[in-house]
Amino acid sequence: MPLELTAEQQAIANGIRGEGAAMAMRIVAATARLMEAPSLIPIASAHIDGALYHGDSGTLFAEKLVAGDARVAVRATLNVGSIDLTGCSKNLLPLHERAMARRMMDAYRKLGCEPSWTCAPYQAGHRPARGTDVAWGESNAVVFCNSVLGARTNRYGDFLDIACAISGYAPYYGFHRPENRRATVVFDVSGLDPAFLRSEVAFPILGSLYGRELGDAVGVVAGITADPGEDALKAFGAAAASAGAVGLFHVAGVTPEASDLAAALQHQPPLAVIRVTGAMVNDSRRRLSTAVTMDRLDAVAIGSPHLSVEEFDRLEALIAGRHLKMPLYACTGRHALAALEASGSRAALEACGVVIVADTCVVVTPILPDIPGAVLMTNSGKFAHYAPGNTGYGVIYGSMAECVTSAVEGRPILGAAG
Amino acid sequence: MKARVLVNGVGAKACGLVLTAPISFWGGVNPKTGLIADVRHPQHGLSISGKVLCLPGTIGSSSAAAVLLELVTANLAPAALVLHEPDAILLLGLIVAQEMGYSTPIALQLDRQEFGRLEGDNISISSSGEITLA
Numbered sequence: 286m287p288l289e290l291t292a293e294q295q296a297i298a299n300g301i302r303g304e305g306a307a308m309a310m311r312i313v314a315a316t317a318r319l320m321e322a323p324s325l326i327p328i329a330s331a332h333i334d335g336a337l338y339h340g341d342s343g344t345l346f347a348e349k350l351v352a353g354d355a356r357v358a359v360r361a362t363l364n365v366g367s368i369d370l371t372g373c374s375k376n377l378l379p380l381h382e383r384a385m386a387r388r389m390m391d392a393y394r395k396l397g398c399e400p401s402w403t404c405a406p407y408q409a410g411h412r413p414a415r416g417t418d419v420a421w422g423e424s425n426a427v428v429f430c431n432s433v434l435g436a437r438t439n440r441y442g443d444f445l446d447i448a449c450a451i452s453g454y455a456p457y458y459g460f461h462r463p464e465n466r467r468a469t470v471v472f473d474v475s476g477l478d479p480a481f482l483r484s485e486v487a488f489p490i491l492g493s494l495y496g497r498e499l500g501d502a503v504g505v506v507a508g509i510t511a512d513p514g515e516d517a518l519k520a521f522g523a524a525a526a527s528a529g530a531v532g533l534f535h536v537a538g539v540t541p542e543a544s545d546l547a548a549a550l551q552h553q554p555p556l557a558v559i560r561v562t563g564a565m566v567n568d569s570r571r572r573l574s575t576a577v578t579m580d581r582l583d584a585v586a587i588g589s590p591h592l593s594v595e596e597f598d599r600l601e602a603l604i605a606g607r608h609l610k611m612p613l614y615a616c617t618g619r620h621a622l623a624a625l626e627a628s629g630s631r632a633a634l635e636a637c638g639v640v641i642v643a644d645t646c647v648v649v650t651p652i653l654p655d656i657p658g659a660v661l662m663t664n665s666g667k668f669a670h671y672a673p674g675n676t677g678y679g680v681i682y683g684s685m686a687e688c689v690t691s692a693v694e695g696r697p698i699l700g701a702a703g
Numbered sequence: 704m705k706a707r708v709l710v711n712g713v714g715a716k717a718c719g720l721v722l723t724a725p726i727s728f729w730g731g732v733n734p735k736t737g738l739i740a741d742v743r744h745p746q747h748g749l750s751i752s753g754k755v756l757c758l759p760g761t762i763g764s765s766s767a768a769a770v771l772l773e774l775v776t777a778n779l780a781p782a783a784l785v786l787h788e789p790d791a792i793l794l795l796g797l798i799v800a801q802e803m804g805y806s807t808p809i810a811l812q813l814d815r816q817e818f819g820r821l822e823g824d825n826i827s828i829s830s831s832g833e834i835t836l837a
Contacts, residue, residue: 308802315798319709319789334765340734340773346799422765442765442792444772444799456791530762674730 286323288314294325297452305355309451316445317456326457330413331357331450332406332430334364334422335443336393337649338386346444347392350451355396358453362401362411364423366390367650370402371622374614374642377651386650396447402644403618405519405591407434410620415541418461420449424526425519425590425667431533433518435541437461440532460533466542467551468505468535471558472498475508477566486570486684488513489666491561492521494569496528498559505535505549512539516593523590524666573669573682576660579699583659583678585692586647587685588616589667594624596685600639601630603689609638610695613688614653616646638692648675662688662697704817704834709789710797712809714830715782717755719821722746725760727767728793734773737780755826756781757818761793771796775805783808783828787815 290298298310317325335343367386368376378386394400401409407429413419415435421427422441430436439459441449449455459465472495474482481487495504513521518536525531535543543549587600592615600615615634617625622643625631631641647653648671653661661678663669664685672680681697691698723745726732731741737752752774761767771793774780784794789812797807811832813821825837 312795312798312802315710316791316795319794319798320791321789335769337766339729339766339769340776342772342776342803343769346772346803349803424765440765440792442767442795443769444795445768445791 286321288317288322289324290314294454303354305350305353306451308350308353309355309448310454312444312448313452313454313456320456320458322456322458324457325454326418326461327453328359328420328449328455329417330359330411330419331361331446332364332411332421332423332426333361333393333398333446333450334441335447336363336366336390338367338382338389341385343443344385344389344392347389347396347447350447351392351395355451357397357450359450360411361398361450362406362409363393363398364402364404364426365645365649366402367645369642369644371619371643373622374640374652393447396451398450401618401620403591403620404589404646405593405618408593408620409618418455420446420455422446425523427532428522428526428534429519431460432522432535432540433515440530466503466533467553468503468549469556470499470502470504471507471546471555472504472561473507473558474561476560476562478563481566482509484684486664488517488521489524489664490566490570490573492524493528493573493666493670494561494565495521495534496525496531499529499531501530501532503533505537505543505546507537507546509536509539516596519590520666524670527667527670570682573666574680575673576679576681579681579697581660582611582662582681582691582695582697583656584612584614584653585662585688586614586616586668586672587664587688588642589646589648589665591646592617592621594621597621597625597630599685600689601634603686604634604637604639607637607693609692611692612638612640613692614640614642614647616642619643648672653678662691664688704820706785706811706813706832706834708809708832709786709812710794710807710810711830712797712807714809715755715826715828717753717782717826718824719757719826720746720749720751720754721757721818721822722759725762726758727762727764728770729764729766732770732774734770734777737774751781752779753782755783755785755821755828757785757821759787759815759818761790765792767793768796768799772800775800775807780808784810785813785818785821786810788812
């Protein structure tokens, strides 16, 4: 079925809103033809992952849109950039890359995007209503938007996210279609120890397992008896989307399209049921760590996705005013930073040795010092996945309490309470 | 052989490189050299530049298109891309490169069962998707 554009869409492609908007509309239409979408649909908002520097061509693309007088047609928040513009943390990018990364961040601002600079826009006031179509990038934000908010988005990659935001339209396929949101796999955790399911590490560990098992399939988690809360679902989705190409999950009795198991399955039988065992959990936990020995630790990093104010409250309580023997990098967005400054928590945390990283994070841009054989401890399934390749640091996975105890003692300590 | 054209582009006359495992372009291909950088990938160290690159699948990052655009602008792109199924995240790199005024390699869709036939040194691909093996 060939793509049909409305008269308005065709007029935008022909330049009625300027050359920048025309280029954006041509990119959206070309993608729709590639994916065999029959039409374009209006979107309510966008979250833009394209402002992270990967090379000069990305900067020149954004500046070409600016030169063509493009402006976003819908609300568009920005994901992390390559530079901490708040000045909380220092960046080791070489001069040319640093300048081009800065130009890229400036260009996206000029297009009308909000300088939110966070991978957790859903905790910074950007929460589209259930059932609305949006165009979001950044894998964890995509999965949270679909799964926890019940808004509808595909996994929008670089360039397409901003093209949709400027044109105001997205190709109609994938998760925009209700029938594609049906769970086909049941991920049954009812056989696991309830004490484990209540622990902080349960959701990152299970998310990582879920991502490897499901790939790009839609699944429903069954056997969760109490609402785990938003930060746990955030950690689950981020781990799932870094281990597999997960864009949408359901949790029976918890997430909006899964009032119960049957609803998530859209009242059809599942194609597969995965009964999660304690042995699978232990294996998943083991895979999150890559460090071969427990004899050194160089840094602790938390906040992927970016920490919420509630997570900072827990961090402050766990540190309890103690001095850290090594840097604990706490990555977050300006939304949380503003609250921390207002409450005095920022000063208190920094006095203990916490390094707050805002606008960016330690796995997407060089912030960690280059130390051969260095080891990092984290409670984030996503950091655990990307840190070895992107930073060269080995990883030890542990809870936030274990991360804090280890930073206080200056060596890896697992088994801390909390 | 005739394949579906996913993204229009310049035809090719080149040797084939059939990857035996899916790859993430971001982190998996070095945009400054065109070499496969993922140490866990079976074809680690080979160059994808100037090849008829057959991809059994792509994984991971939404920044694959940014890496492909970098390869095009640095003259390090494959001569043609052959995919098992359309991939909006990767192929956006070609669509955007065309908007930026670059000529780009053609991208085709072919069942991955057929990839073995593209291992040769002398593969011609027309701009309409006709594949000829020498």
